[in-house]
Amino acid sequence: MKAIPRWCSLAILATAAALCAGCQASTLAYFLFPEAKHEAEMKKLASEDKKEVRVLLLTYSTNQETQPEFIQADRQLTEILAQKLREMCEVNGENVTIVNPHKVEEFKSRRPNWQQEPNLTEIGQQFKADYVIYIEIGSLTMYEKQSRILYHGQANLSVQLVDVHKPEETPLPRQFSCIYPDAKGPIPIDDMQPGEFRQQFLGYVALRLGRFFTATSIRDSYYVE
Structure with a gap:
């Protein structure tokens, strides 16, 4: 040339x-x-040789400190994170495939006690995944403390990434916490319906988690509440 x-x-x-x-x-x-970007905070999932990388999202909620408004939030968070992570990887031209969350829910339904001693490597192998992202929800709250008239979401999770091909190199889970909205402060409940706030809050949590696994533009909307 x-x-x-x-x-x-x-x-x-x-x-x-x-x-x-x-x-x-x-x-x-x-x-x-060139556009400046933040690198993946935990590990970039995509392969440098552009080969397809399959990723399994597995989420479990202890429900010990989770408000009734977030019952089955593990399922919704998985679906939102799958969509957002797929979009973020596409923006970066990365060949990452997310296992269909509905298939994962079918697996969890067939094995209701799977979370007692989860062998993440074996589960990943069943789905022919290269990586398993295991998210354990410790608590999700929707309202400002001691208030039911202000939305102020708080999430406390642990995140673990398992390389199915190198399970011996699996790092310890990383603790993750966030508040939504943060800079703008609480939102009066009259401003939106509970379901709308829940969707926005879980969407924000998903975007924050997505940063762990792919690069993100410094100036794009993923960094704006």
């Missing part, structure tokens, strides 16, 4: 500058420079 002549490169830059005349410098930088 022939190199682009210098005069051609200069012409391209000049054209870009002309098109962006009157635009902010950040707008021009968007077209001319």
Whole structure:
């Protein structure tokens, strides 16, 4: 492949500058420079050689400190995280396949005591997965402490990543906590229905968890509440 002549490169830059005349410098930088990203906080799941990587999401709720509004939240969180992680990997051009959450729920229904001594490696092998992301929900709360008139979601989870092909290298679970909304503070219950807030809150938790496994743009919406 022939190199682009210098005069051609200069012409391209000049054209870009002309098109962006009157635009902010950040707008021009968007077209001319690579986008800055946060790397995966735990481990990038995608393979460098672009081979398909299959990922199993397995979520369990202890229900010990979970409010009634979040009963079966483990199922909903799995579905939302599967969707968001798939989208985030696609944005990065990564060949990551998430095992259908409905298939996982069928497995859990057939084995109601699976969580007592979960062998994550064997479960991953059954689904022909390369990785298992195991999320244990310690607590989910929907309201501000000692209040039922303000939404202020709080989540406390543990996250463990198992490489099915190298189970001996499995690290200890990582504790994860978040509050939603954080910067803006609590939301009056008159502003939205409980179901709407629950959906937004679990969506935020899913996006935060997605950062563990794929790079995310510093300036994109994943970092905005």
